[in-house]
Amino acid sequence: MLTVSTKCTKCGTCVEVCPAIGIIEMQQQGPELLLPEVCFKCGHCVAVCPEGALDHPQVPLSKQVPVNDLPALDPAAAARFLRSRRSIRSYKQEAVPQELLLQLLDIARFAPSGCNSQGLSYLVVTKRELMAKLAEVTVQCLEEQIGNNVDWVMPFKGFVDVYRNTKQDVILRDAPHLIVATAPKEHFLGRDNARHSLDYIELFAPTLGLGTCWAGLLEICGFTGYPEMYRLLEIGENMTIVGALMVGYPRYTYQRLVDRNPLEVTWR
Numbered sequence: 001m002l003t004v005s006t007k008c009t010k011c012g013t014c015v016e017v018c019p020a021i022g023i024i025e026m027q028q029q030g031p032e033l034l035l036p037e038v039c040f041k042c043g044h045c046v047a048v049c050p051e052g053a054l055d056h057p058q059v060p061l062s063k064q065v066p067v068n069d070l071p072a073l074d075p076a077a078a079a080r081f082l083r084s085r086r087s088i089r090s091y092k093q094e095a096v097p098q099e100l101l102l103q104l105l106d107i108a109r110f111a112p113s114g115c116n117s118q119g120l121s122y123l124v125v126t127k128r129e130l131m132a133k134l135a136e137v138t139v140q141c142l143e144e145q146i147g148n149n150v151d152w153v154m155p156f157k158g159f160v161d162v163y164r165n166t167k168q169d170v171i172l173r174d175a176p177h178l179i180v181a182t183a184p185k186e187h188f189l190g191r192d193n194a195r196h197s198l199d200y201i202e203l204f205a206p207t208l209g210l211g212t213c214w215a216g217l218l219e220i221c222g223f224t225g226y227p228e229m230y231r232l233l234e235i236g237e238n239m240t241i242v243g244a245l246m247v248g249y250p251r252y253t254y255q256r257l258v259d260r261n262p263l264e265v266t267w268r
Contacts, residue, residue, distance in 0.1 A: 002045070004030035007053035014045035014054055019115075040116040083257045085203055088211030089173045091248035095126065096177055100208050104247065105179070107204045108197040114189040120197055120242070123233055125178040130232065134178065134218060135171040137228045139163050141221035156217060171217050175246035178215060180222070182239045191223075194243030201245060211250035219244045 008030040015031060018024045023035040024045060031054065033039060043059035055061045073081065105122050113119070125131055142160050145153035159170045172178060181198060183190030198214070205212045221229055222241030235241065 001036070001057070002031055002033045003055040003057075005051075005053045005055075007051040008049075009051060009053075011050070013048050013050065017044045017048045019044065042116040080257070082203070084206065084254075086211070086254050086258075087213040088246075088248070088250045089213055090251040091173065091175045091211065091246075092251050093174070093176060094249050096210060096248060098126075100210065101177065101179075101247070103208060104201045104205060104210070108200050111193070111196040111200040113193040113196060117187070117189050117193065119183050119187045119190060120193055121182050121239075123180040123182060123235070125180065125233075126176070128176070131172055131175070131178060132169075133232055134229065135163070135169050137226070137232060138171045138218045138221050141224070141226045141229065142217065145224075153220075159217065172215060172246055173213065175213070176248040177246070178218075179245045179247055180233060180241055181243035181245075182235060183242045185238055185240045190240065190242040198243045198245045201247075205247065209249065210247060213246045215244035215246050 002024070010026055010030060012026055012031075015024045015026055019042060020035075020038050020040055023033060023038050024031050025034050026032075031045070033056075039058075041056075041058045043056065043064065046054050046056050046059055046061050047064055052061065101124055105124070108120075108122070109118070125134065139160055142153055142156055146157055146160065162168055162170050179198070179201065181194040183194065187193075202212045218229075219241065222244065225240070229241075233241075
């Protein structure tokens with residue numbers, strides 16, 4: 001049930017922004033949620049109300065933050081912020097305090113998710129010995145796939161060779177920490193949602209003096225359900241790995257913004 005105060009002007013904005021079309025209808029007393037079982041619980045209706053007249057028990061007004069006094073980035077500052085993100089592959093060996101890691105994870109929960117499905121949980125690896133074992137297990141997984149002539153793994157054979165011949169950690173880059181996103185196996189949007197949430201972490205990390213990089217090779221093995229990896233991480237049978245990100249203090253500071261391929265646009 002929606003709670004409507006006397007401040008409601010029946011402007012209909014809440015009806016217009018609701019993504020589940022047709023479940024909010026304007027009545028004589030104000031907006032009414034006709035199909036609560038279909039509601040995404042996204043909070044749009046409460047957040048958009050210009051009068052603050054609407055409340056929803058599952059996305060309460062009391063937990064929403066007014067935006068009228070928050071500073072807005074100008075386009076140039078926003079572009080610089082986005083372009084300054086870099087994938088960090090050289091880390092200091094200093095451990096990141098748990099408080100900072102929690103700040104990173106807390107921002108991730110605000111990332112967009114399909115139909116507001118969310119559904120992610122996070123496992124943070126902080127032990128050096130476990131990081132080393134995960135790198136080894138990832139290489140073992142890749143070697144098995146190479147031995148079976150699996151097409152997708154062949155471009156990564158060079159990484160396996162470097163790891164075996166030099167003992168250089170080309171898998172987790174000697175990062176002090178790893179964030180592993182997990183979701184229930186039946187969550188068909190789990191991997192998509194993880195991409196968005198870990199992207200938020202990537203963008204937020206530099207504001208805390210941290211750097212990140214996608215742990216792509218470990219992810220691939222996690223996606224295949226490699227048993228030894230799940231055993232090491234103590235991930236239950238009903239859960240699956242949907243994303244992984246290395247985290248730590250960058251060893252070096254980038255001095256320039258890197259260019260990319262020219263923009264290609266087709267207008268119709």
